[in-house]
Amino acid sequence: MIKREMLFTLIPGLREEDLExxxxxxWVRPDRRENEVTxxxxxVARVRLLVSLQVELQIDTGAVPVVLSLLDQLHDARRQxxxxxxxxxxxxxxxxxRRIAEQMRRLTTG
Amino acid sequence: MADxxxxxxxxxxxxxxxxxxxxxxxxxxxxxxxNPGDKAAEERFxxxxxxxxLLSDPAKRARYDAGEIDASxxxxxxxxxxxxxxEQAQGRKYRSAGPDxxxxxxxxxxxxxxxxxxxxxxxxxxxxxxxxxxxxxxLDVDFLDAVIGATRRLALPEGxxxxxxxxxxxxxxxxxxxxxxxxxGRDGAPAGDALxxxxxxxxxxxxxxxxxxxxxxxxxxxxxxxxxxxxxxxPGGSVAMSIPPKSDTGxxxxxxxxxxxxxxxxxxxxxxxxxxxxLNRDDADLAAFLRERTTDGFNPRAAMEAAS
Numbered sequence: 001m002i003k004r005e006m007l008f009t010l011i012p013g014l015r016e017e018d019l020e021x022x023x024x025x026x027w028v029r030p031d032r033r034e035n036e037v038t039x040x041x042x043x044v045a046r047v048r049l050l051v052s053l054q055v056e057l058q059i060d061t062g063a064v065p066v067v068l069s070l071l072d073q074l075h076d077a078r079r080q081x082x083x084x085x086x087x088x089x090x091x092x093x094x095x096x097x098r099r100i101a102e103q104m105r106r107l108t109t110g
Numbered sequence: 111m112a113d114x115x116x117x118x119x120x121x122x123x124x125x126x127x128x129x130x131x132x133x134x135x136x137x138x139x140x141x142x143x144x145n146p147g148d149k150a151a152e153e154r155f156x157x158x159x160x161x162x163x164l165l166s167d168p169a170k171r172a173r174y175d176a177g178e179i180d181a182s183x184x185x186x187x188x189x190x191x192x193x194x195x196x197e198q199a200q201g202r203k204y205r206s207a208g209p210d211x212x213x214x215x216x217x218x219x220x221x222x223x224x225x226x227x228x229x230x231x232x233x234x235x236x237x238x239x240x241x242x243x244x245x246x247x248x249l250d251v252d253f254l255d256a257v258i259g260a261t262r263r264l265a266l267p268e269g270x271x272x273x274x275x276x277x278x279x280x281x282x283x284x285x286x287x288x289x290x291x292x293x294x295g296r297d298g299a300p301a302g303d304a305l306x307x308x309x310x311x312x313x314x315x316x317x318x319x320x321x322x323x324x325x326x327x328x329x330x331x332x333x334x335x336x337x338x339x340x341x342x343x344x345p346g347g348s349v350a351m352s353i354p355p356k357s358d359t360g361x362x363x364x365x366x367x368x369x370x371x372x373x374x375x376x377x378x379x380x381x382x383x384x385x386x387x388x389l390n391r392d393d394a395d396l397a398a399f400l401r402e403r404t405t406d407g408f409n410p411r412a413a414m415e416a417a418s
Contacts, residue, residue, distance in 0.1 A: 001312050012178075029203065041282060041318065042200045049192040072206035075196035080214060082197055 001031070001038040010044065013051050022050050027068060114174065114181050117161040122175070123356070126166070133162040169413045176360040194320060200283040242302035243293035249274065249306050253313035256280050257323070257345045257370055264306065266291070274306060279321070279373040282310050316345065321379030322369040328388045331396070334358060344368040344381050351383065361385045 008014055022028050023037075028046045030039045039047070049071075053059045059067060088097060115122050120132050136158045138144070145151035164183055165171045173179045195201060205211055214222060249264055259278035263271050272291055280286075285307050292302030317324045327342060337355035341348045344365060351365060362384050369379025390396070400406075409415070 002317075040200065040203075042195050042203055045192045045195040046204065069206060071192075071196075072204050075193065075201050075204070076206050077215065078193070078197045079199075079201055080218070084218075 001040055002044065004030075004037055004039070007039060007044065007047060011048055011051060013055050014047065018050075018054065019047065022047070025065075027064065112157065112181060114161040114165055117157055118165070129162070129165060133158065133166075137162075167413065168410075172360075176358070177362050178360070198281045198283075199285065200281055202283065241299050242295040244302040245292040245304050247304060247306045248309060250309050250311055251276055251280075252311050253316055253318075254345055256282075256308070256310045257316075257318070259371075266304070272304070276308070277373065279370045279376070280308055280310075282308070284308050315343070318370070319382075321376060323379065323381040325381060325383050326386050327383045329353060329357070329385050331387055331389055334361075334385060334387045342381075342383055346371075353385065357385055359385060359387045 002010075004019075007019065008016075019028075023030065027050060028039075028043055030037045030043050050064075053064060053067060054061070088100060092100065115124070118129065118132050118136065120129060124132070137155065140151045140155040140158060142148075142152045142155055161181070164174060164181070170179065170183065174181070196204065212219065212222075245266075247264060247266075249262070251260070251262060255262065255276055257278065259280075260276045261273050262276060264274050265271050272288065274286065274288065276286075285305050288304040288306065290301045291304035294301050315325055323345060325342070327340075329338075329340065332338070333340060333353050334357040335355065337357070338353045339350055340353060342351045342365065346368065349365060349368065351363065353363070354361075362382055365381040365383065367378045368381035370376075372378040
């Protein structure tokens with residue numbers, strides 16, 4: 001967990017006024033504990049992402065919520081896929097895993 | 111990518127004047143107008159021009175020397191991408207459908223539907239499952255325990271305590287499931303599970319970035335200028351590290367394999383050490399030496415003053 005000031009050291013290209021906007025719009029949601037605003041690892045990564053989108057890729061401010069929504073849905077799906085993968089790896093025998101993989105291939109290529 | 115200094119045929123401590131002369135000499139030799147139809151000369155000219163473009167800017171040159179940007183001027187950070195973070199448990203914070211959404215999308219919803227006995231969904235049951243309820247807990251662990259793994263005691267209600275095995279490399283927000291440690295089952299049915307959400311306390315000087323550990327290391331002026339062999343803390347203990355001469359604040363050094371240990375099929379991460387030069391304010395000899403010295407024309411704010 002790091003404090004706001006540390007972000008500017010860690011992330012070149014981050015501007016005060018941009019960070020302010022992003023927090024107001026809840027594009028990044030730092031934790032508020034006892035009146036202190038702190039950024040978890042995922043929040044720092046999200047700020048880097050926002051810098052990439054807005055500053056480096058120059059994506060229009062109006063488009064950012066759409067992009068974030070799509071990205072969040074995509075990551076939800078990938079997270080669930082990882083969980084499914086882990087469920088298979090820790091439950092199925094090697095033989096069963098092989099059969100599942102074979103079936104996955106069949107279902108994909110038809 | 112080629113080394114920019116090599117591209118211009120100069121040493122790493124070349125001054126601005128010598129740099130300019132080296133550039134002009136090479137530019138004349140490889141200029142496309144003076145080498146018509148020579149594709150190789152044209153490519154060479156481009157790389158010479160962009161190398162000079164970067165190195166002639168004192169701010170960019172400093173960042174290139176420190177390893178913060180690469181030869182094309184792009185940011186070079188070993189920090190993990192947003193995706194690699196968002197795909198782990200901690201990514202749940204930014205779930206698209208909000209914090210109260212079900213864990214699994216509509217695609218898997220059937221697997222987890224409570225059947226009322228008539229075979230609805232693939233896992234319909236004849237009787238309601240008398241298995242005990244799952245119980246949820248939160249456990250704060252120390253940074254190093256989360257990195258190298260540990261066993262810690264968690265106090266449960268009813269005065270019980272259980273030993274929880276914390277796997278090496280566990281992520282913030284990850285949930286551990288301890289079978290049979292939840293609520294008791296009915297009529298001899300098995301107990302539910304204990305679901306323990308792990309929270310990691312920050313460390314005073316280690317930070318975690320993906321599979322790597324990141325550390326700011328204070329060094330003395332002598333150690334940075336002259337180089338030195340120092341001891342650096344790592345999660346696995348103290349290790350010796352060489353500081354190269356002519357280092358500076360921001361110089362980033364890598365200790366391979368000293369990050370998060372290998373786990374879950376992932377190889378061990380590295381530890382990145384960023385140097386921070388700290389002066390001894392009580393060093394009278396140093397002050398005296400600097401007062402005497404008249405030949406130092408070094409101005410680190412040259413780029414800023416030129417711009418304003």
